[in-house]
Amino acid sequence: MYLLTITDLIAHLHPALVHLPIGILLIALILQLLATKEKFHSLGAAIPIVLLAGVLSAVLSCITGFMLYRSSDYDKALVSWHMWMALALTFMAFALCARSFSGRAFDRTGKWLGAGVLLLLTITGHLGGSLTHGEDYLSGALDGSSEGVSIVPLVANVQEAAVYDSIVKPMLAVGCYSCHGSRKQKGGLRLDNPAAIAKGGKDGIVLVAGKADSSELIKRMLLPESDDHHMPPKGHRQLSRGQMALLSWWIDQGADYTKRVKELPQPEKVRPALLGLQKGSGLGLGSGSPSDMPAVIPEEAVEPGDKKAIAGLRAAGVVAMPVAQNSNYLMVNFSGVRGAALVPLLLSLRKQLVQLDLSGAGVGDSAMEVVKKCVALRYVNLSNTGVTDRGVVMLGDLQELRVLNLVGTRVTGEGLLSMLPPKHLHALYLYHTRVEGRYWEKLKGLFKGAVLDSGGYVLPKLVTDTAVVRVKVG
Numbered sequence: 001m002y003l004l005t006i007t008d009l010i011a012h013l014h015p016a017l018v019h020l021p022i023g024i025l026l027i028a029l030i031l032q033l034l035a036t037k038e039k040f041h042s043l044g045a046a047i048p049i050v051l052l053a054g055v056l057s058a059v060l061s062c063i064t065g066f067m068l069y070r071s072s073d074y075d076k077a078l079v080s081w082h083m084w085m086a087l088a089l090t091f092m093a094f095a096l097c098a099r100s101f102s103g104r105a106f107d108r109t110g111k112w113l114g115a116g117v118l119l120l121l122t123i124t125g126h127l128g129g130s131l132t133h134g135e136d137y138l139s140g141a142l143d144g145s146s147e148g149v150s151i152v153p154l155v156a157n158v159q160e161a162a163v164y165d166s167i168v169k170p171m172l173a174v175g176c177y178s179c180h181g182s183r184k185q186k187g188g189l190r191l192d193n194p195a196a197i198a199k200g201g202k203d204g205i206v207l208v209a210g211k212a213d214s215s216e217l218i219k220r221m222l223l224p225e226s227d228d229h230h231m232p233p234k235g236h237r238q239l240s241r242g243q244m245a246l247l248s249w250w251i252d253q254g255a256d257y258t259k260r261v262k263e264l265p266q267p268e269k270v271r272p273a274l275l276g277l278q279k280g281s282g283l284g285l286g287s288g289s290p291s292d293m294p295a296v297i298p299e300e301a302v303e304p305g306d307k308k309a310i311a312g313l314r315a316a317g318v319v320a321m322p323v324a325q326n327s328n329y330l331m332v333n334f335s336g337v338r339g340a341a342l343v344p345l346l347l348s349l350r351k352q353l354v355q356l357d358l359s360g361a362g363v364g365d366s367a368m369e370v371v372k373k374c375v376a377l378r379y380v381n382l383s384n385t386g387v388t389d390r391g392v393v394m395l396g397d398l399q400e401l402r403v404l405n406l407v408g409t410r411v412t413g414e415g416l417l418s419m420l421p422p423k424h425l426h427a428l429y430l431y432h433t434r435v436e437g438r439y440w441e442k443l444k445g446l447f448k449g450a451v452l453d454s455g456g457y458v459l460p461k462l463v464t465d466t467a468v469v470r471v472k473v474g
Contacts (some may be wrong), residue, residue, distance in 0.1 A: 014064035020057035022125060025093055025117060028054055032105055032114050047105055058090040071098075082127035089120035144436035158277045159262040164194075167261075167277065170248050171243055175232045189216075194257045210253040212248035221247075242273035252457035267298035271319055297329050297354060298376060299401075304328045316342055323354055329376070331355035338362040343370050352375040357381040359405070367389035370396040383429070389415025396420030406427040412441025417446060425450040 028050040035044035065086060096105065096113040111362065114349060119353045138186045161167065172191050179186040182203075189201030200233045202205050206216040213219075220231035221244060231239060239247070249270045250256075256264075305328060319333040330352045334342075346353060353374045358367070365387035371380065372394040379402060395404065401422040406429060413435040428450050435443070435454075442453055457463055 004197060011360060013059065014067070017057065017064055018061045018128065021054050021061055021089075021093075022121060024050060024054035025056055025090060028096075029114050029118055030112075031102075036106060044105070048097065048100040049091065051100055053416070055090065055093050056099050058086070059091055062086055062090055070156075078127065082124060085120055085124040085127060089117065089124050090121060131308060135297045142439060153463045158274050161261050161262070161277070163250055163259055163261055163264065164257045167246055171239060171247060175239055207255060210252060212251040215251055216329050217246055218244075218251065245270050246273050256426075273288075297324060297327060302328045302351050304332055305352040309345040309348035312345050320349075328352055333357040334359070336362040340364070340367060343367045346370050346374055351376055353377060355379040358385055359383040361385065363387070365394075367391070368394040371395065374398070378399060378402045381405040382409060385409060387411065389418070392416065393419050396422070399423055402426045403429075406433055408432045410434055412436070413443060416443055421447050427451045427453065 002357060009395055012409045029041050031047050031050060032406065034040040035042075035047065046287040056377055059173065062083075065083065082084070087432075092113060094418060096117060098109065099105055099107075099113065100466065105114075109448065126204045165440055173181075174193045176186070180189045180191040182190070183306055185201070187201040187203060190196035190199075190207075197207055198205070206214070208214045214240045217231075219241060220229055225238065249264075249267070266274065310320045310330075315330060318336045318339060319335060321331055323329050323331045330349055332346065332349070332353060332355070339358075341364045343358075343363060346356070350373050354376050356379065360383070365384075365388055367385075368387065368391035371377070372387075375398060377398050378400055378423065380398070380405075383405045383461050384407065386409075387406070389412055392406065392409075392411050392415055396419045399422050402424055403426055404422075411430070416430075417439065417444070425447055426449075428447055430452060431454055440452075441452070
């Protein structure tokens with residue numbers, strides 16, 4: 001047993017040792033390139049020694065890599081490719097090293113060997129990274145798909161989204177698949193398909209449907225990050241508190257793989273997290289587009305909002321909550337609640353309200369009489385409401401406004417041109433409105449510095465767009 005422990009320890013040195021040949025061989029290749037120049041010709045004397053160090057460290061890496069392969073749960077096909085590429089790299093580096101000791105590192109063959117070493121370094125490194133970090137380790141960095149994306153993609157209508165496919169699976173993909181996916185099954189556990197999740201790993205099942213607190217999957221995620229058993233491991237992307245709440249909620253509701261969000265009970269504690277997944281909610285978990293831009297919280301302090309007004313909104317199903325911890329500034333989201341009668345309650349919160357989502361709430365121009373008085377507003381979503389030109393003109397009073405969403409309203413270009421442009425406006429969403437293409441340049445001139453999003457709407461056909469063909473008869 002002691003010998004087995006020492007063997008495992010040596011095997012797990014591979015991730016540390018493998019960086020030595022990479023760095024050393026790259027240095028040798030740089031020296032080989034520089035030494036071809038007259039100015040750096042003297043550097044050529046160091047190349048044989050550097051290459052020898054690279055070859056020796058590559059041999060050690062191959063040995064420890066093979067030991068790790070025998071003692072761990074890796075995808076056999078991928079690890080085999082990684083192993084054979086590593087061996088090819090070691091032999092090619094050895095050939096270049098032998099050639100450099102005979103003083104022929106700069107002839108035609110030596111240069112081709114150097115190019116081969118560089119190519120094999122790239123391939124072997126990519127395969128090794130794929131084993132550890134996922135298949136798209138290198139390609140994902142090139143196309144920006146691995147980092148900087150939302151763990152859970154934003155959806156157009158969160159209530160219609162499939163809970164597993166649209167919420168749970170993306171979280172598991174980013175946090176778990178590198179160790180428990182198709183390429184690697186640490187502890188014999190796969191989490192990339194329903195059957196594998198239900199089966200569990202070598203230590204038993206990890207998910208107990210209906211009981212998140214009893215599920216090993218959740219228990220491991222709740223351990224301190226410094227704990228050796230914490231998942232995902234320290235240094236990997238961790239799930240946020242909101243994402244953990246969503247995952248636990250899914251398990252508590254039976255861990256169903258087919259139901260949509262609207263088919264499951266939605267406790268108050270998960271509603272903000274669910275809203276955060278919806279495009280244009282202002283609570284997006286991702287970044288990169290104006291609609292996901294968080295509201296700017298005013299620097300000056302403000303007293304707490306009216307408790308009765310907040311309670312009245314919540315009692316009707318409206319989400320009303322602070323935009324940040326220890327802040328009195330508020331976010332109010334109707335999320336489709338037909339709440340025209342509730343809008344007057346916002347007057348009591350006019351100093352605290354910085355985010356307001358009335359999308360699909362059944363409000364019209366009369367509600368804007370109240371909204372325009374909430375002068376602290378930074379974000380307003382009026383998509384799919386009955387707001388027209390008369391209502392949008394009133395919003396010119398909101399000079400602190402950063403984002404205005406008018407998608408699916410009856411607003412026209414003429415109405416927007418009558419609006420006093422908020423001086424801090426960052427984005428204006430206008431697709432599926434009645435704004436005609438002939439107003440676009442004028443609007444860009446009025447709302448300078450703001451992103452005007454047309455959403456690819458179809459421009460109406462004008463008389464000037466029609467070609468007239470005259471045919472002479474007779």
